[in-house]
Amino acid sequence: MNHTPASACPVCQGRGKTDFSSTDLMFGGDTRYDYHRCTECGLVYQHPLPAGETIAGFYPENYIVYVEPTRTRFTPRERLYLKKRLGYTHIDAPAGGRPKAVTDVVPWVPDGKVLDIGCGNGEYLLRMQSIGWQCTGVEFNDKAASICRRHGLNIVQGDLAEAGFADNSFDFVTAHHLIEHVPDPHALMAEIARITRPGGSVLIRTPNSESLGRRFFGRHWYANDVPRHICLYSEQNLALLASQHGLTASRTLKPVKPKLVLRSLDYKLGNRGKPSKKRKMRKWASKLYVPAASLSGRGDELFMLFTRQGGQGTAS
DSSP states (O other): OOOOOOEEOTTTOOEEEEEEEEOOTTTOOSOOEEEEEETTTOOEEEESOOOHHHHHTTOOTTSOOOOOOOOOSOOHHHHHHHHHHSOOTTSOOOSSSOOOOOSSOOSOOTTOEEEEETOTTSHHHHHHHHTTOEEEEEEOOHHHHHHHHHTTOEEEESOHHHHOOOTTOEEEEEEESOGGGOSOHHHHHHHHHHHEEEEEEEEEEEEBTTOHHHHHHGGGOGGGOTTTOOEEBOHHHHHHHHHTTTEEEEEEEOOOOHHHHHHHHHHHHTOOSSOGGGOHHHHHHHTTHHHHHHHHTOOSEEEEEEEEOSSOOOOO
């Protein structure tokens, strides 16, 4: 491992020390990237933090292949949950049956406006639109933005800062697996807080740096996604970051994803043949990971809901 000098954490400015070093395990290459861990808040981050032009080079054309959205409506059981538990009394739902929990939706806000940052092909926004939300997306990718527009969505192409939304524009702001790609988390969170109305909600989804899978696999953990994932968060440092911008954590989930174990195993074994997800014994073994990660509270993903307070905080 190539040890580099101590650094300053991009969340709390604490002292960072070398955590791990790796090449790009997804696309190959010999370039090694160093990651530090903050001795204060525990953030894991690439050091040195890459600049914009460097970051653009991390993403080959086949990194994400956008396709037409398929799951554009909630299932009947999900709609029943929304109607009974979250106040969506205006939507159609079966009269009986067993509701299925929906975790990425907040209680109904009449005439509510939602923004999805990095909305991809718009599948999530189309589901939100189907239950009455006024939807807007921000998306950088040309193809993804064009797919969204074909489906009638209001899309701003570019990054969030370029969109120039007015203060207090949205009741609900979401960022699904976006923040880990951003080298300046304070700038992103400050902008999110500015455009969210007081009392509004913010949903952040990102890999969990304290997951059981990462503990097992180390640098081979699939969700490290070196070098594209610039910062890896824990529940504590993500809450710390948000709090400095007037956002208070109101709910945290840590979903477990066995597929990450199988993909990480392929990295660990250097497997370039038949993937582990298509090997019955390995798939069976990966299911043992679910109770272990769940019972330890160390799931693979952070799913954190925040409420914006009356005023915005100031980053230190």
